Amino acid sequence: MSTPESRPEIDDDIIELAGLVFDAARAGDTEGIRTYLDAGVPVNLTNGSGDTLVMLASYHGHEGLTALLVERGADVNTQNDRGQTPLAGAVFKGYTAIFRILVEGGADPDAGSPSARETAGFFQRQEMLDLLMEYIRNEPAAAQYRDLDWSKEYDLARNGDPNDTQSA
Numbered sequence: 001m002s003t004p005e006s007r008p009e010i011d012d013d014i015i016e017l018a019g020l021v022f023d024a025a026r027a028g029d030t031e032g033i034r035t036y037l038d039a040g041v042p043v044n045l046t047n048g049s050g051d052t053l054v055m056l057a058s059y060h061g062h063e064g065l066t067a068l069l070v071e072r073g074a075d076v077n078t079q080n081d082r083g084q085t086p087l088a089g090a091v092f093k094g095y096t097a098i099f100r101i102l103v104e105g106g107a108d109p110d111a112g113s114p115s116a117r118e119t120a121g122f123f124q125r126q127e128m129l130d131l132l133m134e135y136i137r138n139e140p141a142a143a144q145y146r147d148l149d150w151s152k153e154y155d156l157a158r159n160g161d162p163n164d165t166q167s168a
Contacts, residue, residue, distance in 0.1 A: 021045060025053040028062030033069070043072045050080035058098045059089040066098050070105035077111045085112035091119045091128045099128060103135050 024032040054074035057065040087107040120128040
């Protein structure tokens with residue numbers, strides 16, 4: 001295990017470059033990110049908060065960039081420092097196209113805290129639960145999710161949280 005004293009000092013130019021790459025991911029600069037990846041920037045580059053390029057691209061609604069990163073091998077199940085995943089972010093934002101890209105890329109609906117399933121229920125994203133169920137029914141690679149009990153998430157999505165006295 002390295003300690004702060006034993007870690008090599010990172011050059012300011014590298015820190016600046018990393019900042020530019022993360023800014024490009026947030027902005028949806030697909031061609032810019034493609035150039036960075038072609039030049040050797042790791043597809044799973046992670047910032048100080050644990051956010052990866054695919055997490056930033058998907059959270060900010062950039063379908064083309066999200067697809068490029070998934071095609072290039074981005075880990076769609078990486079959790080940031082808060083336990084969030086790209087799929088849960090797509091569910092929270094209601095981005096159905098990005099949701100499809102991520103699940104087709106192997107995103108686990110139960111990864112993270114809260115998971116994408118939990119997020120869909122809590123934020124009443126019925127359409128996301130329906131998309132996920134459609135994918136699970138039709139995709140052989142998703143067979144392990146077919147026997148899970150989804151009633152809690154569907155009930156939350158339809159009716160809200162019965163313990164929530166704020167919205168009453």
